[in-house]
Amino acid sequence: MITLYTQPTDTANKTSRFVLLDRDGVINEDSDAFIKTPDEWLPIPGSLEAIALLNRHGYQVAVITNQSGVARGLFDLAMLAKIHDKMCIMVADQGGNISAVYFCPHNAESSCKCRKPKPGLLLQCAADYGFDLSTTVMIGDSYRDLQAGQAAGALPILVRTGKGGQTLSEHPNLNYPVFDNLYHAAQQLIANP
Numbered sequence: 001m002i003t004l005y006t007q008p009t010d011t012a013n014k015t016s017r018f019v020l021l022d023r024d025g026v027i028n029e030d031s032d033a034f035i036k037t038p039d040e041w042l043p044i045p046g047s048l049e050a051i052a053l054l055n056r057h058g059y060q061v062a063v064i065t066n067q068s069g070v071a072r073g074l075f076d077l078a079m080l081a082k083i084h085d086k087m088c089i090m091v092a093d094q095g096g097n098i099s100a101v102y103f104c105p106h107n108a109e110s111s112c113k114c115r116k117p118k119p120g121l122l123l124q125c126a127a128d129y130g131f132d133l134s135t136t137v138m139i140g141d142s143y144r145d146l147q148a149g150q151a152a153g154a155l156p157i158l159v160r161t162g163k164g165g166q167t168l169s170e171h172p173n174l175n176y177p178v179f180d181n182l183y184h185a186a187q188q189l190i191a192n193p
Contacts, residue, residue, distance in 0.1 A: 016060045018131045019189065020122060020154065023065035023101075025141035025162015026182055027051070027087065034069040037079065038086040044161050046183035052096030053183070057190040060129070063087075063101040064121045064138070064148070070105035077105070100125060116140075117147035122154060139185055143167050146176055157185055 024030040029042045051061050063084075069075050075083075084101050091098055102121040104114040113120035126133045138149030141162035149156035158164055158178045168178065179185040 016129070016131065017058055017193075018099075018125070018129065018136050019054050019059045019061050019186075020064050020125065020136060020138045020149070021051075021061060021182070022116075022138075022140035022142070022145045022162075023063050023087075025164065026139055026145075026159055027063070030141070030162040034072075034074050035083060036069060036075045038082050041083050041086055043087075043090060044181060046181055048091050048094040048096065050181075050183040050186035051091050051098065052094045053186045053190065055096045057193070059189070060099040061097070062099055062125050062129070063103075064116070064125065064145075065101070065103045066116050066144075067103045067105055068107045068115075071107040071110070080105075099129070116142075117144040117151065119148050119152035122148060122152035126152070137185075137189065139182065141167065143171055146174070159185055 021027060024035060027043060027047045028035065029044055031040065035041050054061055067080055070077060070080060088098050102125050104112060104121060106112045106115050122133065122138065133153045136154045137157050138145060138154040139157045139159060140146060141159050141164040146156040146158060156176045158167060158174065158176050159181055160178065161181050168174065179188065
């Protein structure tokens with residue numbers, strides 16, 4: 001099952017360029033105890049501005065995130081929607097917009113097709129919005145984000161925030177672009193569209 005939460009946007013169209021972002025560790029501070037409430041959702045410095053920067057340069061942004069805390073009973077779908085509402089409002093306060101949030105609510109033992117490193121969420125987003133994954137970047141902080149991007153035919157990018165440093169130490173021979181944070185990655189994307 002693929003679950004979708006969307007934020008309405010007036011800019012959505014079938015010819016837009018997209019950037020796909022993992023959530024925890026890329027946009028907001030990660031926590032081994034999970035992000036269970038809106039109060040626990042804290043943006044990484046520069047991440048909200050990075051989304052607005054991408055929007056100003058013609059990119060739509062979709063969030064692609066595993067949220068196994070739902071399956072673990074740590075929070076429900078209504079609370080997850082409140083967390084995503086906060087994220088979207090804070091991005092909007094910086095002049096940006098998140099077009100969609102695709103999430104997998106299942107745990108790691110699930111045989112679903114949506115949990116990263118499987119590409120289901122990316123494929124669904126591309127089908128819904130009609131964009132070409134081969135020219136789309138997937139920015140994440142974990143190895144499974146990179147694997148999902150590659151499996152979907154997207155262009156994976158790693159950021160050092162969140163679990164990015166750990167990912168680099170565990171996979172020192174990664175052949176993907178690496179940036180300190182989402183803002184630096186966004187700057188590179190707009191400089192080399």
